[in-house]
Amino acid sequence: MKRNSLIAVIVAAVVVLIGGLAIYALNQNKSDSMESMSASDMKNMNADQSSGGSKAETAAATNSVTIEDFSFSPKDITVKVGTTVTWTNHDSVEHNVVGDSDDGPNGPLLAKDESYSYTFKKAGSFDYHCSPHPYMKGTVTVTE
Numbered sequence: 001m002k003r004n005s006l007i008a009v010i011v012a013a014v015v016v017l018i019g020g021l022a023i024y025a026l027n028q029n030k031s032d033s034m035e036s037m038s039a040s041d042m043k044n045m046n047a048d049q050s051s052g053g054s055k056a057e058t059a060a061a062t063n064s065v066t067i068e069d070f071s072f073s074p075k076d077i078t079v080k081v082g083t084t085v086t087w088t089n090h091d092s093v094e095h096n097v098v099g100d101s102d103d104g105p106n107g108p109l110l111a112k113d114e115s116y117s118y119t120f121k122k123a124g125s126f127d128y129h130c131s132p133h134p135y136m137k138g139t140v141t142v143t144e
């Protein structure tokens, strides 16, 4: 009987210890995720400010688009009127850059490491795709 109650006390102590550690670990995780959340919130706020807060996803400010792994990267870019945008294909598969509407880029099929350039002379939003792979899509937003 004595030995049994001693074992019961030890088991109870271990359970309390493990419970305390678990609560401590949970609190640590909570504060970690809260910290990372506030950091990304701040990033989002900065991004919203630079894009006028109109888009949740910021369009990259570059005039170079890489074609790789069957996608355009960055997918969405923003340029000023008169900017020449260059697409370079890094896939061994041929891709092209064709505007969804008639006024926009309309390039030939590009072999690996070939490029196509197009100068945007009007403001607006230009959606484009790759004609052999219509699921490959991108947008160039042209601002005044």
Ligand code: CO
Residues within 6 Å of the ligand: 070, 094, 095, 096, 130, 131, 132, 133, 136
């Ligand atoms: Co393609």
